[in-house]
Amino acid sequence: MTTRTKAPEAPGRAPAPPAAQPWQRLHPRMIVVSVSWLVGPALPLLGAMFLARDLLNAHGWIVLGSYIVVAGVQAAHEWVRYRTTRFRITDGEVELRSGLLFRTDKSIPRDRVRSADLTANPVHRLFGLAAVKVGTGEHTARGEDDELVLDGISREQALQFRALLLNRGTPGTTPALPVPLARLRWSWARYAPLTVTSLAGVVAVVTGGSKLLDTLGLDLGGNRTARDVWSWLCALPLPAAVAVVAAVLLSLGVAGSLVTFAEAWYGYRLEREPEGSLHLTRGLLTSRSVSVAERRVCGVEFSRPLPLRAVAAGRLTLLATGLGGTGTRLTNPAQLLPPAPLDSAHQVTADVLDEASSPIAHAALRGHPRPALRRRLVRGCLLAPAGAAAPAGAGVALGPLPWWTVPLAAAVTAALGYPLARDAYRGLGHALVGDYLVVRHGTFVRRTVALRRDRIVGWTGRQSYAQRRAGLCTLTATTAAGRGAVRIPDVDVADGLRFAEEALPGLIGPFRVREPAPSR
CATH class of the missing domain: 1.10.287 (Helix Hairpins)
Structure with a gap:
């Protein structure tokens, strides 16, 4: 929370303050949107209650009543938030005031704004609303002082605010047209089943279904269809039963991965905006829109899990200050591409880094000892x-x-x-390619990082006991982007120090201890 006081005015002088921007409210439709998170659990709950109404007991009705009470409390809380929340964007700050019993006054200087992400889930889109998250780019930006969220404004207003914050301009200006860098190719969907997300989706569906049945107190042993299926499986030979179960789970995983791919990457567009920022838009039900200033771009990370390596494909993630690398593969704002072939990933890498070719594709990596x-x-x-x-x-x-x-x-x-x-x-390797440090390592997920050398802020060297006996060390290039560090594991000590000095001249040299020349 930021507390601001006004400086006293000089006596006898009445300065003309700048025109104050009016305070604005959230949209009243947000009260309905606030209970949307209850729709997901309520639909399977009501469906299970309808299909198994003969097996339903008092426990199920108690669960349904609890959902109704929670929906009412959530709607009342959202009404209070709507009535007490005000926000505005002035020439120098983004301000937000909220709270009834505990008032919160929050302000972020506009010159500290590093990102403005726009998100709209299906209910937001149904009511024409969106949420804008304004970030300052701090790695510790988990508290309230480093992040400001305007959840529940119209989509037109959200687009205007994001352009205003990132352009550092004034309302009423007409931006030039963006330059397209990449578009979705539906042929990339063939790589979706080769990710861990498909297996995780099957596990989530099975686990969620069992939890739902347990919550309602239902026992499938009393269901005739379930008994018939179980009896049919038990009548099969063991290898055939295992094959049938594996085929069903595999089919569910493939279908789930394709549906997830379509929902997450539908309408995917990557563009370079005229004001000098990269803009990514994707999502079918929940639309996601991320803008990153190009001056914040530090490099890319190309990750290739074993199944994707077998078909010459991988994922591409952006390394930029002010853009967190957290979240799942579906919600990570830094992911530039879905699983895509190598040529597409290298082309997007070159376009994003504004280079003639991808530094990853043409890197002659040094081997490790x-x-x-x-x-x-x-x-x-x-x-x-x-x-x-x-x-x-x-x-x-x-x-x-x-x-x-x-x-x-x-x-x-x-x-x-x-x-x-x-x-x-x-898979181990490292090299310097022009202005970039390129590092590769990993087996189950092979990661190749291309990091701008001028974005390295320091080097860290660590040795375990086994590494000391082998003459190896792990070098870490510290940066303000991505995870905050790029590791070069198990490199020779002398070669690693020379490489660090070559990558960032003048940083390691003063700290190196050189052996004296032997006397005659």
């Missing part, structure tokens, strides 16, 4: 099998598993660990 391979072989062929044999041994001790599962688990894990360790070693 052999001790880095030994470290990965120890993890994959010794530590991982031991970790897999431990739960199997516990199962043998408790009785359910036979003794041979322990060596089998260790052997299978070691057989998989060796090629994965070799692949992890081949």
